[in-house]
Amino acid sequence: xxxxxxxxxxxxxxxxxxxxxxxxxxxxxxxxxxxxxxxxxxxxxxxxxxxxxxxxxxxxxxxxxxxxxxxxxxxxxxxxxxxxxxxxxxxxxxxxxxxxxxxxxxxxxxxxxxxxxxxxxxxxxxxxxxxxxxxxxxxxxxxxxxxxxxxxxxxxxxxxxxxxxxxxxxxxxxxxxxxxxxxxxx
Amino acid sequence: xxxxxxxxxxxxxxxxxxxxxxxxxxxxxxxxxxxxxxxxxxxxxxxxxxxxxxxxxxxxxxxxxxxxxxxxxxxxxxxxxxxxxxxxxxxxxxxxxxxxxxxxxxxxxxxxxxxxxxxxxxxxxxxxxxxxxxxxxxxxxxxxxxxxxxxxxxxxxxxxxxxxxxxxxxxxxxxxxxxxxxxxxxxxxxxxxxxxxxxxxxxxxxxxxxxxxxxxxxxxxxxxxxxxxxxxxxxxxxxxxxxxxxxxxxxxxxx
Numbered sequence: 001x002x003x004x005x006x007x008x009x010x011x012x013x014x015x016x017x018x019x020x021x022x023x024x025x026x027x028x029x030x031x032x033x034x035x036x037x038x039x040x041x042x043x044x045x046x047x048x049x050x051x052x053x054x055x056x057x058x059x060x061x062x063x064x065x066x067x068x069x070x071x072x073x074x075x076x077x078x079x080x081x082x083x084x085x086x087x088x089x090x091x092x093x094x095x096x097x098x099x100x101x102x103x104x105x106x107x108x109x110x111x112x113x114x115x116x117x118x119x120x121x122x123x124x125x126x127x128x129x130x131x132x133x134x135x136x137x138x139x140x141x142x143x144x145x146x147x148x149x150x151x152x153x154x155x156x157x158x159x160x161x162x163x164x165x166x167x168x169x170x171x172x173x174x175x176x177x178x179x180x181x182x183x184x185x186x
Numbered sequence: 187x188x189x190x191x192x193x194x195x196x197x198x199x200x201x202x203x204x205x206x207x208x209x210x211x212x213x214x215x216x217x218x219x220x221x222x223x224x225x226x227x228x229x230x231x232x233x234x235x236x237x238x239x240x241x242x243x244x245x246x247x248x249x250x251x252x253x254x255x256x257x258x259x260x261x262x263x264x265x266x267x268x269x270x271x272x273x274x275x276x277x278x279x280x281x282x283x284x285x286x287x288x289x290x291x292x293x294x295x296x297x298x299x300x301x302x303x304x305x306x307x308x309x310x311x312x313x314x315x316x317x318x319x320x321x322x323x324x325x326x327x328x329x330x331x332x333x334x335x336x337x338x339x340x341x342x343x344x345x346x347x348x349x350x351x352x353x354x355x356x357x358x359x360x361x362x363x364x365x366x367x368x369x370x371x372x373x374x375x376x377x378x379x380x381x382x383x384x385x386x387x388x389x390x391x392x393x394x395x396x397x398x399x400x401x402x403x404x405x406x407x408x409x410x411x412x413x414x415x416x417x418x419x420x421x422x423x424x425x426x427x428x429x430x431x432x433x434x435x436x437x438x439x440x441x
Contacts, residue, residue: 006226027228030337037330038228041235151325161242168440 007056009035010134012091012105013043014051021053023091023102023134032056032142040144040152049153052144059140061114063133073119085110086137088117090125093132103134195376198369199310200255201272202379204262205367205415207247208273211263212422213294214240215429216281225284232330236291239323246316253312264433268422272415276359278422282352285338285345289352292331293393297363298324300388309377332396339400350402357405364389365412 006028012021024043029035035054044052063073088111091103106125111117117135144152164170217237224230248259277294281287302324305317338345364386373379394404433439 028226029228034333034337037333038232040326041232042228151322151329154322159238159242161245162238 006030007058009039009054010057010060011035011039011043012053012055013039013049015048016050021051021105023104026057027054029054036142036144044153050149052152054142055136055140060134060136061118063118065131065133068122068133073115073122083112085112086139088114088121088135088137089141090117090121091134091136092121092125092130094127094129096131103132108138109135194369195372195378196254198367198372199313199378200251201367201369202373203247203251203254203313205272207244207251207262208271208415209277209294210240210244210247212271212273212425213277213291214238214244215425216277216279217287217291219281220287233287233291236327236330239327243320243323246320250312250316260433264430265437268418268426269416271418271422271426273418273422274359274362274415275411275413275417275419276356276362278419278425279356279359280421280424282355283348285348286352286355288331288334288338289349290356291327292335293356293360294363295324295328295331296393296396297360297385297389299328300385300392303388304380304385308379313378335397335402336400339397339402346401349400353397353402354405354407358407358409358411360389361410361412362415365414367415 007030008026008028009032010026011024013024014021024039027035027038027042029038032054036052039052039054040049043049087108089108090106092106093103094106107121109117109120109124111120114135114137118133121133121135122130160166165174214237217233217240221230221234221237224233244263245259248257248262251257251262252259276290279290299321302317302321306314306321308314308317335349338349340346364382366382370379370382374381397404
């Protein structure tokens with residue numbers, strides 16, 4: 001049976017200047033341009049966002065710390081062909097504390113293959129709390145540009161009618177629920 | 187500067203605001219009918235997002251109308267019969283296939299782009315300010331729909347055929363978008379709007395080369411649907427019955 005599902009793209013979102021791009025989830029889309037639009041529609045309906053990247057999932061080379069421990073990278077059957085050096089983006093999960101936090105962008109390395117990129121990333125960015133690693137070539141990333149900020153991200157800030165609290169019915173339900181919880185605690 | 191109460195200018199402005207608000211409300215409602223039914227989850231969310239934006243724009247225009255005339259937006263939306271609505275027929279036609287809704291949204295988004303690019307220069311400040319805000323969202327709608335028109339138009343034989351069919355059906359209705367409202371002359375003289383004729387030229391310049399670039403033929407049906415906005419099809423009655431049912435069942439409820 002043919003797979004009729006569109007390819008999956010991983011979505012990275014930056015909340016404000018100086019903060020890293022963080023993985024927000026994924027979307028299915030026919031191509032990168034549409035993926036970027038869907039990423040905005042799915043993940044930026046309310047929160048703050050100033051920049052987004054989407055990457056085809058198949059362009060991401062991913063390893064967990066356990067996988068690397070069980071099977072260090074040098075054992076991977078790599079055909080280190082003489083391909084050109086290119087820039088790889090490195091993403092890392094560095095905390096087990098918050099379930100919503102997955103990998104975030106930590107930097108770039110130059111490499112001729114994903115395996116080499118990860119080897120270099122391990123050397124440069126590795127520490128005791130590196131739980132998950134993703135690397136992908138920069139050329140695979142579709143980025144929002146500065147012109148997108150206004151029309152893609154800014155409007156979501158003042159659409160208060162999208163907030164449940166905007167509606168009296170919801171406000172009263174929330175108040176009633178918290179009253180009830182207080183009563184039950186007592 | 188604000189128009190004198192009861193002047194021809196004020197009445198013309200009120201007509202314009204009502205027409206713009208009704209277009210957005212009815213199209214937003216049609217779009218929202220796709221929620222839960224769009225061909226793919228991401229597009230369902232994206233199109234629902236557009237539907238909600240259109241309702242938001244309707245709220246903005248009804249709000250300005252209310253400031254001008256004292257009309258209550260909820261009253262206008264839920265307790266006005268179809269004869270009182272001033273939307274174009276283009277937005278009240280029932281959804282058909284996905285190509286139909288996408289083409290309708292594209293044609294209307296293009297209209298919004300040219301209309302708003304002029305309204306941001308309106309000498310009636312409240313309209314210029316609202317237009318500036320709404321235009322930012324419309325730029326995104328236009329991007330979404332034009333990207334899909336390109337992909338469907340240049341996609342498969344079937345997607346092209348369906349999209350061409352939608353364009354052929356919808357094309358004659360677009361002319362109603364450019365029928366001058368009664369009193370347009372007064373709005374023009376006050377510097378509140380650009381003329382319908384100018385908007386039509388700008389719209390043609392935007393839409394025609396774009397559709398051709400998307401592998402579509404400009405529909406050859408030159409018949410023009412240019413009735414006044416007080417004329418509606420029975421489809422609007424059905425739509426309003428759905429939209430207004432709950433509010434009319436519980437007229438005193440507070441939401």
